[in-house]
Amino acid sequence: MNDEKLKRILDELDRLFPDARCELNYSNPLELLIAVMLSAQTTDASVNKLTETLFQKYRSVEDYASAPLSQLEQDLKRIGLYRNKAKNVKAMAQMLIDEFNGEVPANHDALQTLPGVGRKTANVVISEGFGYPAIAVDTHVERIAKRLGLAFKKDSVLTVEKKLMKKIPKERWIKTHHQLIFFGRYHCKAINPQCQDCRLIDICREPKRKHYLS
Ligand code: SF4
Numbered sequence: 001m002n003d004e005k006l007k008r009i010l011d012e013l014d015r016l017f018p019d020a021r022c023e024l025n026y027s028n029p030l031e032l033l034i035a036v037m038l039s040a041q042t043t044d045a046s047v048n049k050l051t052e053t054l055f056q057k058y059r060s061v062e063d064y065a066s067a068p069l070s071q072l073e074q075d076l077k078r079i080g081l082y083r084n085k086a087k088n089v090k091a092m093a094q095m096l097i098d099e100f101n102g103e104v105p106a107n108h109d110a111l112q113t114l115p116g117v118g119r120k121t122a123n124v125v126i127s128e129g130f131g132y133p134a135i136a137v138d139t140h141v142e143r144i145a146k147r148l149g150l151a152f153k154k155d156s157v158l159t160v161e162k163k164l165m166k167k168i169p170k171e172r173w174i175k176t177h178h179q180l181i182f183f184g185r186y187h188c189k190a191i192n193p194q195c196q197d198c199r200l201i202d203i204c205r206e207p208k209r210k211h212y213l214s
Contacts, residue, residue: 088116140184
């Protein structure tokens with residue numbers, strides 16, 4: 001990947017998605033953390049539908065920590081993996097109370113000590129919630145990075161993250177992270193990428209694009 005190709009990718013992301021942003025609804029770091037935890041293998045739209053009422057009912061870490069697990073499961077029942085998510089949210093809230101004075105820590109390593117919080121979730125929370133530069137690699141970001149040659153197909157998620165951080169200017173990490181997600185969600189979809197309209201087709205490595213190359 002040379003500088004010229006990278007510039008073309010970043011310019012195209014700017015052209016297509018100048019206002020890309022987090023599509024989860026939240027009003028404070030706790031709500032953001034919970035929304036991201038709930039979004040695993042679930043669309044942001046489904047999470048937003050659920051949290052519209054959930055965030056009215058549960059307003060503090062104490063509310064989540066003290067809720068009976070069966071009640072929390074009931075309240076999360078409309079989304080996938082709800083049993084596991086309920087268990088993690090309750091345990092996470094209790095740990096915030098026990099070890100972080102009831103606050104969501106603005107620290108990547110500390111976030112990852114919380115139940116149900118992995119590297120991707122921690123990256124989203126520190127960048128979206130606290131404004132620290134980070135690139136969270138979800139399924140869209142990984143797929144796009146590999147299709148566009150920003151990473152190799154065999155690379156692990158962590159390697160993809162490191163390569164993106166090395167190649168993309170730090171001041172663009174947060175913005176580009178959102179743009180890659182939008183690009184994957186609305187343009188370069190997993191099953192039916194819009195190769196016929198894609199201005200990056202000549203630098204793409206995805207075999208499906210060949211159908212559209214003359
Ligand atoms: Fe995605 Fe197709 Fe564009 Fe490649 S050519 S980046 S697969 S939309």
